[in-house]
Amino acid sequence: MDHFPTNWGRPRHEGFDAYGTFPIHQRPTNGPKDAFKEGIERTQQPIVTGTSVLAIKYKDGIMMAADNLASYGSLARFKDISRLHAVGNNTIIGAGGDMSDFQYIQTILDDITTEEFTAQDGHSLGPAEIHEYLSQVMYARRTKMNPLWNALLVGGVKDGKKFLAYVDLLGTTYSASTLATGFGGHLAIPLLREAVEGREDTLTEEEALRIIENSMRVLFYRDARSLNKYQVAIVTEAGVKISESLKVETSWSFAEGIRGYGAQTQ
Amino acid sequence: MTSIGTGYDLSASTYSPDGRIFQVEYAGKAVENSGTAIGLKVKDGVVLAVEKLVHSKLLVPDANRRIQTVDRHIGLATAGLLADGRNISNRARDEASSYRDIYRSPAPLKAIIDRLGLYVQAYTLYSSVRPFGISTILGGVDENGPSLYVVEPSGVFFGYNGAAIGKGRQLAKTELEKLKLNELSMREAVMEAARIIYLVHDDAKEKDFELEISWIGPESNYTHVHVPKDLFNEAEAQAKAALETFE
Numbered sequence: 018m019d020h021f022p023t024n025w026g027r028p029r030h031e032g033f034d035a036y037g038t039f040p041i042h043q044r045p046t047n048g049p050k051d052a053f054k055e056g057i058e059r060t061q062q063p064i065v066t067g068t069s070v071l072a073i074k075y076k077d078g079i080m081m082a083a084d085n086l087a088s089y090g091s092l093a094r095f096k097d098i099s100r101l102h103a104v105g106n107n108t109i110i111g112a113g114g115d116m117s118d119f120q121y122i123q124t125i126l127d128d129i130t131t132e133e134f135t136a137q138d139g140h141s142l143g144p145a146e147i148h149e150y151l152s153q154v155m156y157a158r159r160t161k162m163n164p165l166w167n168a169l170l171v172g173g174v175k176d177g178k179k180f181l182a183y184v185d186l187l188g189t190t191y192s193a194s195t196l197a198t199g200f201g202g203h204l205a206i207p208l209l210r211e212a213v214e215g216r217e218d219t220l221t222e223e224e225a226l227r228i229i230e231n232s233m234r235v236l237f238y239r240d241a242r243s244l245n246k247y248q249v250a251i252v253t254e255a256g257v258k259i260s261e262s263l264k265v266e267t268s269w270s271f272a273e274g275i276r277g278y279g280a281q282t283q
Numbered sequence: 284m285t286s287i288g289t290g291y292d293l294s295a296s297t298y299s300p301d302g303r304i305f306q307v308e309y310a311g312k313a314v315e316n317s318g319t320a321i322g323l324k325v326k327d328g329v330v331l332a333v334e335k336l337v338h339s340k341l342l343v344p345d346a347n348r349r350i351q352t353v354d355r356h357i358g359l360a361t362a363g364l365l366a367d368g369r370n371i372s373n374r375a376r377d378e379a380s381s382y383r384d385i386y387r388s389p390a391p392l393k394a395i396i397d398r399l400g401l402y403v404q405a406y407t408l409y410s411s412v413r414p415f416g417i418s419t420i421l422g423g424v425d426e427n428g429p430s431l432y433v434v435e436p437s438g439v440f441f442g443y444n445g446a447a448i449g450k451g452r453q454l455a456k457t458e459l460e461k462l463k464l465n466e467l468s469m470r471e472a473v474m475e476a477a478r479i480i481y482l483v484h485d486d487a488k489e490k491d492f493e494l495e496i497s498w499i500g501p502e503s504n505y506t507h508v509h510v511p512k513d514l515f516n517e518a519e520a521q522a523k524a525a526l527e528t529f530e
Contacts, residue, residue: 131355135353
C-alpha cells in the first residue's frame with residue numbers, strides 16, 4: 018500500500034508517463050533506495066604504528082617495556098617515540114597499534130586524572146580504575162564502528178597490590194602475570210611465561226630486567242617492525258620510573274654462514 | 284545606606300542617579316561578613332589561607348572547604364556565600380579544562396582570571412540573576428612564575444602581591460604590607476599566613492574557626508594542595524604563640 022495520497026491514481030514510475038503531466042519532483046519516490054548511499058565512512062586502519070609491548074610482574078611490582086619505533090607501514094619512520102606513558106603516580110600504560118590514537122588516549126587520561134586531582138578528596142585513580150575506564154572507552158568506540166586502534170597494557174601497584182591487564186581495540190580485556198601485545202604475543206609470551214610464572218613474588222629487579230631484555234632481543238631479531246632501542250618502565254610502591262632508551266645487544270656473526278646475509282662466495 | 288527606599292536598589296540592571304549599582308554593593312556586604320581569606324605571592328610560589336568560621340559544633344572537622352583546586356597548578360579561596368564559592372570554582376575548573384582541551388597545555392592564570400571576570404560580571408547584567416556574593420582569590424604558578432588575582436562581585440579583577448578579603452581584610456592588609464613578600468620562602472609564607480589569620484580573628488565576636496592553608500610551589504611539586512599536616516600543625520602552633528606575645 019502506498020500511503021502517500023499524492024501518488025494515488027498516478028503511474029508508479031515516471032518511465033510509464035514519458036510526457037510528465039504531473040509534478041514529479043514534489044512527490045516522494047517509491048523506487049528502490051540505496052540504504053548505504055549516505056553511509057558514513059571512517060578511516061578503519063592504523064597509519065603510524067608501534068609494535069609489541071611486554072610486561073611482567075616481579076617482586077617489587079610491574080616491569081613494562083616497549084621499543085622507541087613508530088612505523089609508517091613497513092618504513093621505520095620515527096625512531097624516538099616513547100610508547101610508555103605514566104598515568105598518575107601508580108600506573109603505567111604501554112601501547113601498540115596506532116600512535117595518534119595512543120596520543121589521544123594520553124590526553125583523555127590526563128583529563129580524568131586532572132579532574133580527579135581537583136576534587137582533592139584524598140582519592141586517586143589506580144591501575145585498576147585506569148584499566149576499567151580504558152576498557153569502557155575502547156568498547157564504546159568499537160561499538161560505534163570507530164575503534165581506537167590500539168592494544169594497551171596497563172600495569173601498576175597501589176595499596177600493596179600489583180595489577181597488570183590488557184585491553185585492545187575491541188574492548189577485550191584479560192589479566193595475567195605476563196602480558197604482551199602484537200608480535201610479542203607470539204614470540205615473547207612463551208619466553209616470559211617460562212621465566213616468570215610461579216616466581217612473581219621472588220623475581221628481583223635485576224632478574225626481571227634480564228628476562229625483559231632477552232625477550233626484546235628475540236623480538237628485534239624476528240619482528241621486522243621492531244627497533245634495537247627500547248625503554249623499560251618500573252612501577253613499585255615508590256612510584257613510576259621510565260628509563261632512558263636502552264640498546265639491545267645483538268650478535269650477527271651467525272649470519273656469515275647463511276646465504277643471503279654474509280659475503281656471497283658463489 | 285542612603286539608597287534605602289529610593290527604589291534604585293531593586294535590580295542590578297538599574298543605576299542610581301549618581302552612577303552606582305546598589306545590588307553589586309550589597310553583594311560586597313556579603314563578602315565583608317565572611318571569614319577572612321588571604322593570599323601571598325612569594326618568590327617561588329603562592330600561599331592561600333582562610334579563616335573558616337565554624338557555625339556549629341556538630342559539623343565534621345574540615346567540612347565545607349573554602350579553598351578549592353581549579354587545576355593542578357591553580358587554586359582559589361573565596362570569601363562570602365559558600366555556595367557561590369562552589370559555583371565559581373566549578374566554573375573555573377571548566378574553564379581550565381576547556382583551555383587544556385583547546386591548547387593542549389596547562390592554562391596560564393591570566394586566561395582563567397579573564398574568563399572568571401567575564402563570568403562574574405555577566406551576573407550583574409540581568410534582572411533574572413543576582414550578583415555573586417563572593418570575592419575570589421585565585422593563585423597559581425604557571426610558565427611566567429607565580430601570580431595572584433582577586434575577582435570582586437562586580438567582575439573587576441586585579442593582580443596582587445598580597446591579597447586579603449572578608450571581615451579582617453583591613454588588618455590583614457596592613458600585616459601583609461609589613462612583609463617583604465618577594466623575599467619570603469614558601470615555608471615562611473605559610474607561617475606568616477597562619478599568624479595573620481590568627482591575628483585578625485576576632486575572639487570576642489566570633490565563635491570557633493578552622494584554619495585552612497594551601498600552597499603551590501617547589502615543595503608541592505608545583506601542584507595546588509593543602510599544606511602537609513606536620514607543617515600545618517607547626518604553623519598553627521607558632522601562630523598561637525605569636526598571638527600571645529602580641530597581646
